[in-house]
Amino acid sequence: MNEHLSPEDISRWFAGERSSDLQRHAGECQECSARLDSMESALAEFRGAAHDWSAVQSASAPSIAWRPPVLHTARRWVLAATSMLILVSASAYWHTRQQTRAAEMARADALLVQVDAEISRAVPQTMEPLVNLVTWGPGPTDERQK
Amino acid sequence: MDQTREIEDFDAVVRLYWPRIFRFALASLRDRDAAESLAQDCFLKAYRARRGFRGEASLSTWLMQIAVNLVRDSIRNRRLRFWNRTRAMAPNFDLASQSLADQHSSPERAVLAKERVAAVWNVVETLSQRQRTVFLLRFVEDLDLLEIAAVTGLREGTVKVHLFRALEALRKRMGETQ
Numbered sequence: 618m619n620e621h622l623s624p625e626d627i628s629r630w631f632a633g634e635r636s637s638d639l640q641r642h643a644g645e646c647q648e649c650s651a652r653l654d655s656m657e658s659a660l661a662e663f664r665g666a667a668h669d670w671s672a673v674q675s676a677s678a679p680s681i682a683w684r685p686p687v688l689h690t691a692r693r694w695v696l697a698a699t700s701m702l703i704l705v706s707a708s709a710y711w712h713t714r715q716q717t718r719a720a721e722m723a724r725a726d727a728l729l730v731q732v733d734a735e736i737s738r739a740v741p742q743t744m745e746p747l748v749n750l751v752t753w754g755p756g757p758t759d760e761r762q763k
Numbered sequence: 764m765d766q767t768r769e770i771e772d773f774d775a776v777v778r779l780y781w782p783r784i785f786r787f788a789l790a791s792l793r794d795r796d797a798a799e800s801l802a803q804d805c806f807l808k809a810y811r812a813r814r815g816f817r818g819e820a821s822l823s824t825w826l827m828q829i830a831v832n833l834v835r836d837s838i839r840n841r842r843l844r845f846w847n848r849t850r851a852m853a854p855n856f857d858l859a860s861q862s863l864a865d866q867h868s869s870p871e872r873a874v875l876a877k878e879r880v881a882a883v884w885n886v887v888e889t890l891s892q893r894q895r896t897v898f899l900l901r902f903v904e905d906l907d908l909l910e911i912a913a914v915t916g917l918r919e920g921t922v923k924v925h926l927f928r929a930l931e932a933l934r935k936r937m938g939e940t941q
Contacts, residue, residue, distance in 0.1 A: 628931060632909065632926050632927065632930070633907055656933070656934065664882070667903045671782065674789055675786075
Protein backbone atom coordinates (compact mmCIF):
# COMPACT_ATOMS: atom_id res chain seq x y z
CA MET A 618 0.00 0.00 0.00
CA ASN A 619 1.80 3.09 -1.24
CA GLU A 620 -1.03 5.63 -1.25
CA HIS A 621 -2.13 7.36 1.92
CA LEU A 622 -4.97 5.93 3.94
CA SER A 623 -8.40 6.72 2.53
CA PRO A 624 -11.23 8.01 4.75
CA GLU A 625 -12.69 4.53 4.60
CA ASP A 626 -9.39 3.02 5.72
CA ILE A 627 -9.33 5.38 8.69
CA SER A 628 -12.92 4.48 9.61
CA ARG A 629 -12.07 0.80 9.25
CA TRP A 630 -9.08 1.30 11.54
CA PHE A 631 -11.20 2.82 14.31
CA ALA A 632 -13.95 0.29 13.83
CA GLY A 633 -11.35 -2.28 14.83
CA GLU A 634 -10.71 -3.76 11.40
CA ARG A 635 -6.95 -3.39 11.15
CA SER A 636 -5.67 -5.51 8.32
CA SER A 637 -1.97 -6.23 8.00
CA ASP A 638 -1.81 -3.82 5.02
CA LEU A 639 -3.28 -1.01 7.09
CA GLN A 640 -0.99 -1.71 10.00
CA ARG A 641 2.06 -1.82 7.77
CA HIS A 642 1.19 1.48 6.11
CA ALA A 643 0.43 3.14 9.44
CA GLY A 644 3.82 2.01 10.67
CA GLU A 645 5.67 3.30 7.63
CA CYS A 646 3.87 6.51 6.67
CA GLN A 647 4.47 9.35 9.09
CA GLU A 648 1.67 11.49 7.69
CA CYS A 649 -0.96 8.76 8.05
CA SER A 650 0.44 7.74 11.40
CA ALA A 651 0.06 11.33 12.62
CA ARG A 652 -3.52 11.47 11.36
CA LEU A 653 -4.37 8.23 13.14
CA ASP A 654 -2.63 9.35 16.33
CA SER A 655 -4.49 12.63 16.35
CA MET A 656 -7.85 10.96 16.00
CA GLU A 657 -6.87 8.23 18.42
CA SER A 658 -5.97 10.85 21.03
CA ALA A 659 -9.21 12.73 20.50
CA LEU A 660 -11.26 9.56 20.91
CA ALA A 661 -9.28 8.44 23.98
CA GLU A 662 -9.68 11.88 25.57
CA PHE A 663 -13.36 11.87 24.71
CA ARG A 664 -13.73 8.46 26.33
CA GLY A 665 -11.83 9.63 29.41
CA ALA A 666 -13.91 12.78 29.65
CA ALA A 667 -17.17 10.83 29.32
CA HIS A 668 -16.06 8.40 32.06
CA ASP A 669 -14.91 11.21 34.33
CA TRP A 670 -18.10 13.18 33.74
CA SER A 671 -20.21 10.13 34.51
CA ALA A 672 -18.22 9.44 37.68
CA VAL A 673 -18.58 13.06 38.80
CA GLN A 674 -22.32 13.12 38.07
CA SER A 675 -22.84 9.77 39.70
CA ALA A 676 -20.90 10.78 42.80
CA SER A 677 -22.84 14.01 43.19
CA ALA A 678 -26.13 12.22 42.65
CA PRO A 679 -28.12 11.00 45.63
CA SER A 680 -27.58 7.38 46.56
CA ILE A 681 -29.03 4.89 44.14
CA ALA A 682 -32.74 4.81 44.74
CA TRP A 683 -33.24 1.45 43.14
CA ARG A 684 -35.48 -0.40 45.53
CA PRO A 685 -38.21 -2.06 43.48
CA PRO A 686 -38.23 -5.41 45.29
CA VAL A 687 -38.62 -3.76 48.68
CA LEU A 688 -41.01 -1.23 47.28
CA HIS A 689 -43.13 -3.91 45.69
CA THR A 690 -43.21 -6.03 48.81
CA ALA A 691 -44.08 -2.98 50.87
CA ARG A 692 -46.79 -2.03 48.41
CA ARG A 693 -48.25 -5.52 48.58
CA TRP A 694 -48.30 -5.37 52.36
CA VAL A 695 -49.91 -1.95 52.35
CA LEU A 696 -52.50 -3.17 49.85
CA ALA A 697 -53.22 -6.30 51.88
CA ALA A 698 -53.44 -4.33 55.14
CA THR A 699 -55.75 -1.75 53.55
CA SER A 700 -57.97 -4.46 52.11
CA MET A 701 -58.11 -6.20 55.48
CA LEU A 702 -58.93 -2.93 57.23
CA ILE A 703 -61.71 -2.19 54.75
CA LEU A 704 -63.08 -5.73 55.19
CA VAL A 705 -63.03 -5.54 58.99
CA SER A 706 -64.53 -2.03 58.98
CA ALA A 707 -67.27 -3.06 56.58
CA SER A 708 -68.04 -6.13 58.65
CA ALA A 709 -68.15 -4.11 61.89
CA TYR A 710 -70.30 -1.46 60.25
CA TRP A 711 -72.71 -4.09 58.90
CA HIS A 712 -72.88 -5.76 62.31
CA THR A 713 -73.57 -2.49 64.12
CA ARG A 714 -76.16 -1.52 61.55
CA GLN A 715 -77.89 -4.86 61.99
CA GLN A 716 -77.95 -4.37 65.75
CA THR A 717 -79.34 -0.86 65.43
CA ARG A 718 -81.98 -2.08 63.02
CA ALA A 719 -82.94 -4.90 65.39
CA ALA A 720 -83.24 -2.46 68.28
CA GLU A 721 -85.36 -0.11 66.20
CA MET A 722 -87.58 -3.01 65.20
CA ALA A 723 -87.96 -4.02 68.85
CA ARG A 724 -88.89 -0.45 69.82
CA ALA A 725 -91.40 -0.30 66.98
CA ASP A 726 -92.92 -3.61 68.04
CA ALA A 727 -93.25 -2.39 71.65
CA LEU A 728 -94.89 0.80 70.46
CA LEU A 729 -97.37 -1.11 68.34
CA VAL A 730 -98.19 -3.41 71.24
CA GLN A 731 -98.77 -0.36 73.44
CA VAL A 732 -100.98 1.30 70.79
CA ASP A 733 -102.98 -1.88 70.36
CA ALA A 734 -103.46 -2.09 74.10
CA GLU A 735 -104.65 1.50 74.37
CA ILE A 736 -106.99 1.27 71.40
CA SER A 737 -108.60 -1.85 72.79
CA ARG A 738 -109.71 -0.14 76.07
CA ALA A 739 -113.55 -0.16 76.65
CA VAL A 740 -113.59 3.39 78.03
CA PRO A 741 -111.04 6.15 77.92
CA GLN A 742 -108.42 5.95 80.59
CA THR A 743 -109.61 9.20 82.24
CA MET A 744 -113.11 7.74 82.82
CA GLU A 745 -111.94 4.51 84.34
CA PRO A 746 -112.46 5.75 88.00
CA LEU A 747 -116.17 6.41 87.23
CA VAL A 748 -116.59 3.01 85.74
CA ASN A 749 -115.26 1.49 88.92
CA LEU A 750 -118.03 3.26 90.99
CA VAL A 751 -120.86 1.75 88.94
CA THR A 752 -122.05 -1.79 89.42
CA TRP A 753 -123.08 -3.03 86.11
CA GLY A 754 -126.28 -5.14 86.13
CA PRO A 755 -128.98 -6.12 83.65
CA GLY A 756 -131.10 -2.97 82.63
CA PRO A 757 -134.93 -2.67 81.79
CA THR A 758 -134.32 -3.18 78.15
CA ASP A 759 -132.42 -6.29 78.91
CA GLU A 760 -135.37 -7.54 80.98
CA ARG A 761 -137.87 -6.84 78.21
CA GLN A 762 -135.74 -8.71 75.75
CA LYS A 763 -135.93 -11.69 78.05
CA MET B 764 -20.15 -17.06 37.38
CA ASP B 765 -23.08 -18.50 35.43
CA GLN B 766 -25.06 -15.53 34.04
CA THR B 767 -28.44 -16.97 35.07
CA ARG B 768 -27.14 -17.44 38.62
CA GLU B 769 -25.57 -14.01 38.64
CA ILE B 770 -28.93 -12.37 38.05
CA GLU B 771 -30.39 -13.98 41.16
CA ASP B 772 -28.46 -11.53 43.33
CA PHE B 773 -30.02 -8.53 41.68
CA ASP B 774 -28.64 -5.98 44.14
CA ALA B 775 -25.15 -7.11 43.16
CA VAL B 776 -26.12 -6.84 39.48
CA VAL B 777 -27.24 -3.25 40.03
CA ARG B 778 -24.04 -2.38 41.88
CA LEU B 779 -21.88 -3.93 39.19
CA TYR B 780 -23.60 -2.60 36.07
CA TRP B 781 -25.09 0.69 37.28
CA PRO B 782 -22.01 2.79 36.38
CA ARG B 783 -21.97 1.47 32.83
CA ILE B 784 -25.68 1.93 32.19
CA PHE B 785 -25.68 5.35 33.83
CA ARG B 786 -22.65 6.42 31.80
CA PHE B 787 -24.22 5.35 28.51
CA ALA B 788 -27.48 7.10 29.42
CA LEU B 789 -25.63 10.24 30.46
CA ALA B 790 -23.53 10.34 27.29
CA SER B 791 -26.65 9.78 25.17
CA LEU B 792 -28.96 12.23 26.92
CA ARG B 793 -26.48 14.61 28.55
CA ASP B 794 -28.83 15.16 31.44
CA ARG B 795 -27.99 13.70 34.82
CA ASP B 796 -31.55 13.45 36.14
CA ALA B 797 -32.77 11.87 32.91
CA ALA B 798 -29.82 9.48 32.89
CA GLU B 799 -30.47 8.43 36.47
CA SER B 800 -34.15 7.97 35.78
CA LEU B 801 -33.36 5.94 32.68
CA ALA B 802 -30.86 3.76 34.55
CA GLN B 803 -33.49 3.07 37.19
CA ASP B 804 -36.04 2.21 34.51
CA CYS B 805 -33.51 -0.08 32.92
CA PHE B 806 -32.88 -2.04 36.10
CA LEU B 807 -36.57 -2.11 36.96
CA LYS B 808 -37.36 -3.60 33.55
CA ALA B 809 -34.52 -6.07 33.93
CA TYR B 810 -35.73 -7.02 37.39
CA ARG B 811 -39.23 -7.68 36.13
CA ALA B 812 -37.95 -9.67 33.18
CA ARG B 813 -35.19 -11.51 35.05
CA ARG B 814 -37.05 -14.83 35.01
CA GLY B 815 -37.00 -14.70 31.22
CA PHE B 816 -33.24 -14.19 31.09
CA ARG B 817 -31.73 -17.42 29.77
CA GLY B 818 -28.12 -16.31 29.53
CA GLU B 819 -28.01 -16.54 25.73
CA ALA B 820 -26.40 -13.10 25.64
CA SER B 821 -24.17 -11.81 28.40
CA LEU B 822 -25.87 -9.99 31.25
CA SER B 823 -24.02 -6.84 30.26
CA THR B 824 -25.30 -7.09 26.66
CA TRP B 825 -28.83 -7.79 27.86
CA LEU B 826 -28.85 -4.77 30.16
CA MET B 827 -27.34 -2.59 27.47
CA GLN B 828 -30.05 -3.72 25.03
CA ILE B 829 -32.68 -2.50 27.49
CA ALA B 830 -30.80 0.78 27.99
CA VAL B 831 -30.45 1.35 24.23
CA ASN B 832 -34.19 0.81 23.76
CA LEU B 833 -35.00 3.17 26.60
CA VAL B 834 -32.72 5.84 25.18
CA ARG B 835 -34.29 5.42 21.75
CA ASP B 836 -37.79 5.72 23.22
CA SER B 837 -36.83 8.76 25.26
CA ILE B 838 -35.49 10.53 22.24
CA ARG B 839 -38.33 9.48 19.97
CA ASN B 840 -40.96 10.68 22.40
CA ARG B 841 -39.14 13.96 22.83
CA ARG B 842 -39.98 13.87 26.48
CA LEU B 843 -36.53 14.86 27.48
CA ARG B 844 -35.96 17.53 24.82
CA PHE B 845 -32.32 16.85 25.31
CA TRP B 846 -31.05 18.85 22.40
CA ASN B 847 -32.45 21.94 24.01
CA ARG B 848 -30.88 20.97 27.27
CA THR B 849 -27.57 20.19 25.63
CA ARG B 850 -26.75 23.85 25.47
CA ALA B 851 -27.83 24.33 29.06
CA MET B 852 -25.71 21.38 30.14
CA ALA B 853 -22.61 22.53 28.33
CA PRO B 854 -21.09 24.29 31.36
CA ASN B 855 -21.48 21.10 33.39
CA PHE B 856 -19.61 19.13 30.82
CA ASP B 857 -16.96 21.79 30.77
CA LEU B 858 -16.66 21.39 34.53
CA ALA B 859 -16.40 17.63 34.25
CA SER B 860 -13.69 17.83 31.63
CA GLN B 861 -11.60 19.77 34.13
CA SER B 862 -10.23 16.49 35.46
CA LEU B 863 -9.05 15.74 31.93
CA ALA B 864 -7.26 19.07 31.81
CA ASP B 865 -5.65 18.37 35.18
CA GLN B 866 -4.05 15.21 33.81
CA HIS B 867 -1.99 17.16 31.28
CA SER B 868 1.37 18.53 32.21
CA SER B 869 1.17 21.89 30.49
CA PRO B 870 -1.75 24.33 30.29
CA GLU B 871 -1.38 24.48 26.51
CA ARG B 872 -1.77 20.72 26.15
CA ALA B 873 -4.70 20.79 28.54
CA VAL B 874 -6.43 23.44 26.43
CA LEU B 875 -5.77 21.43 23.29
CA ALA B 876 -7.19 18.30 24.90
CA LYS B 877 -10.30 20.17 25.97
CA GLU B 878 -10.76 21.55 22.49
CA ARG B 879 -10.43 18.10 20.98
CA VAL B 880 -12.98 16.66 23.40
CA ALA B 881 -15.35 19.54 22.70
CA ALA B 882 -14.94 18.91 18.97
CA VAL B 883 -15.90 15.27 19.42
CA TRP B 884 -18.94 16.24 21.47
CA ASN B 885 -19.96 18.71 18.79
CA VAL B 886 -19.79 15.97 16.21
CA VAL B 887 -21.78 13.62 18.45
CA GLU B 888 -24.48 16.30 18.63
CA THR B 889 -24.86 16.35 14.88
CA LEU B 890 -25.15 12.57 14.47
CA SER B 891 -28.44 10.78 13.93
CA GLN B 892 -29.74 8.89 16.94
CA ARG B 893 -28.50 5.52 15.61
CA GLN B 894 -25.12 6.87 14.62
CA ARG B 895 -24.75 8.45 18.05
CA THR B 896 -25.71 5.23 19.85
CA VAL B 897 -23.27 3.18 17.79
CA PHE B 898 -20.53 5.77 18.26
CA LEU B 899 -20.99 5.94 22.04
CA LEU B 900 -21.11 2.16 22.39
CA ARG B 901 -17.90 1.88 20.39
CA PHE B 902 -15.85 4.71 21.84
CA VAL B 903 -17.22 5.17 25.35
CA GLU B 904 -18.19 1.60 26.18
CA ASP B 905 -15.49 -0.10 24.09
CA LEU B 906 -17.85 -2.60 22.47
CA ASP B 907 -16.81 -4.26 19.23
CA LEU B 908 -19.03 -4.35 16.13
CA LEU B 909 -20.61 -7.71 16.98
CA GLU B 910 -21.43 -6.61 20.51
CA ILE B 911 -22.95 -3.38 19.21
CA ALA B 912 -25.02 -5.40 16.74
CA ALA B 913 -26.26 -7.60 19.59
CA VAL B 914 -27.09 -4.63 21.79
CA THR B 915 -28.85 -2.56 19.14
CA GLY B 916 -30.49 -5.37 17.22
CA LEU B 917 -28.90 -4.07 14.00
CA ARG B 918 -26.94 -6.19 11.55
CA GLU B 919 -23.20 -5.95 11.74
CA GLY B 920 -23.05 -4.36 8.30
CA THR B 921 -25.54 -1.70 9.35
CA VAL B 922 -23.57 -0.99 12.51
CA LYS B 923 -20.47 -0.56 10.38
CA VAL B 924 -22.24 1.90 8.07
CA HIS B 925 -23.41 4.01 11.02
CA LEU B 926 -19.98 3.94 12.60
CA PHE B 927 -18.21 4.85 9.38
CA ARG B 928 -20.51 7.83 8.86
CA ALA B 929 -19.92 9.01 12.41
CA LEU B 930 -16.16 8.64 12.00
CA GLU B 931 -16.27 10.41 8.68
CA ALA B 932 -18.04 13.35 10.33
CA LEU B 933 -15.43 13.35 13.07
CA ARG B 934 -12.54 13.13 10.62
CA LYS B 935 -13.91 16.11 8.67
CA ARG B 936 -14.41 18.11 11.83
CA MET B 937 -10.91 17.38 13.04
CA GLY B 938 -9.54 18.32 9.65
CA GLU B 939 -11.23 21.69 10.06
CA THR B 940 -9.92 22.30 13.56
CA GLN B 941 -6.32 21.31 12.82
